Amino acid sequence: MRTWKPSWRWLRAGGAGALLAVVGCATGNEQFGPQVKGSSTTLSSSVSIYRDLLSPYGDWFELPEVGWVWKPYEEQVGRDFVPYASFGQWRLSDWGWTFDTDLEWGWAAFHYGRWFVTPAHGWVWWPDDEWAPSWVDWRWGDGHIGWQPQPVPGQQVRRPWTFVASSDFVSPDVSRFLVPPDQEATLASKTQPVGERVMGRTGQWNAGPTGEEVAQVLGEPVPRTGPLAPPTGQPPLTGSSASR
Template identity: 55%
Template sequence: MGPDDFGPQVTSSATPLNNPMSQFREVLAPYGNWMNLPDVGWVWKPNPEEVGVGFVPYSTAGRWVSSDWGWTFESDSEWGWAPFHYGRWFNTPSEGWLWWPDSEWAPAWVDWRWGNGFVGWQPLAPPGMSTGLRWTFMSANNFVQPDVGSHLLPESQVQELMRQTQPVGEHVVAREGYWNRGPEPEEVARVTGQEVPLARPMTPPTGQPPRASAERSAPKTHEASASTPAGGSDRPPDGR
């Protein structure tokens, strides 16, 4: 499945951070551990004391709100500006969810599904990697409520919900891969009969992220990079 399945695309005009690793290392170190994985490089794992047991990115301690750039995850954590707008998340059997840093901003690095009264999303993995089947679903009626994690449907229903929903959203072509704007806010309001919450002003270190370009490109098939990010030195790097 590629971007063609999701309809038209636009091109991101977001400006990458100048020296992201230095900022990420300093901001995230008090809340988790940096580790250097073979064939992957430096990644960050949040402390269980910080995120609780059963942490799932874009689900734990936060809510979905609508922005000019698509649906964005408004985290309850003061460090949420980094791993929910930059980089990618992936899951490993031994370590659970890990965050791979990158300098390009997005409202949320996820894919979306929608239909029959349900909404689902899945974190987009780093280039050349896969999250496997890591979809999270909830009733569309709860989508705009605070504390997303308290409304999630059981994992045992994921396969059935995959059959009941369809890919949705406009893909925005990024420097590597894409991000997805998600279901139209007007459709969410119509289906749920609820007011759609709007994002508070977002001010990453580079300043207010620019809107995605209105210039549309012909649909392209997304192909993940054939290689994973290379490992670095024996300490978190200061830059990329």
């Protein structure tokens, strides 16, 4: 099983730039990352964007009602893989918490689309074309912080909560500190939803707890990304709003 080391792969040409090359569109300085032209794309279009790029790292298959999904190879990520936890670290960006990973496909599956669990296949990823720092919702309280992948639009799918002690939240390879799954329901009842909703092109992401809240718990500044250009549809940040 591979180990994790910090990387900014999702900001490099091997990530967002690769998707731009595939979809054949260019973005100006007012946009961050590959936002496919047009107001929306079909699921088949989203699959075609990622199919060849992600095929070396996992299998594509079709699920009833949901459509095409992708699952990373178990021999590469291990049987205990959890999205937004394995092989990475949470960092604060100008637009909310983002998952920093050196997984070759992390630029796609942690910034586009949705994750959910199926009984037969475990965690799988549903592709979409809109970027966000992370597509998760957040809970906070009782000394813990938790996150849950947002649902596939229009679908009822299983999306377990992942919880860690607040003091472990920004630790590298945060999966080492996950609370056992059998405590999920208890912690969900002891925590409260947290985070500002941010409107994207077609969806809304959750910015999560503020950096100040997390820093107060940690007793030290939180790890941050470098400056990011605003996502499509978002105005540039002022100095005060960028330091959230």
